[in-house]
Amino acid sequence: MKKNELIEFLQRQIEYLQGRLDEAMPSVNSLTLANEKLVATVDELCKQIASLEDVMKGKGAELSKEKAARQAVQRLQGSPSERKAKPVPTPATYETQQPEKKRTNNGAKRKTHPGARWRQLWWSRTGPTSIPKWLRS
Secondary structure (H helix, E strand, O other): OOHHHHHHHHHHHHHHHHHHHHHHHHHHHHHHHHHHHHHHHHHHHHHHHHHHHHHHHHHHHHHHHHHHHHHHHHHHHHOOOOOOOOOOOOHHHHHHHOOOOOOOOOOOOOOOOOOOOOOOOOOOOOOHHHOOHHHOO
């Protein structure tokens, strides 16, 4: 190869590669923009995660305070010195609190036997024949 042929060959390669570069540049630019958008989204998400972590730490502190308060109340309720004593009713207050109940039959009526007959019997003790048959054993 001569010098001129080599120069022409290299110029054709440069033109070919320049065309390929021109074809690839728009896709590279679009990928760069997409990458920048993704980086911005990642930054926003990192900020949101940090704020959520702060909120969770605050909630954890509130929950621990509530738990400690609940345990303190349970300890106080469990101690015998803090229990409320039940008032013992005195005889005077017992009578006023619970009046004496009358004994009743809970509203039940007495049974009546309308079909029953009453007999009055008079007999003398003079002999076995004077006793009615239904009274003899």
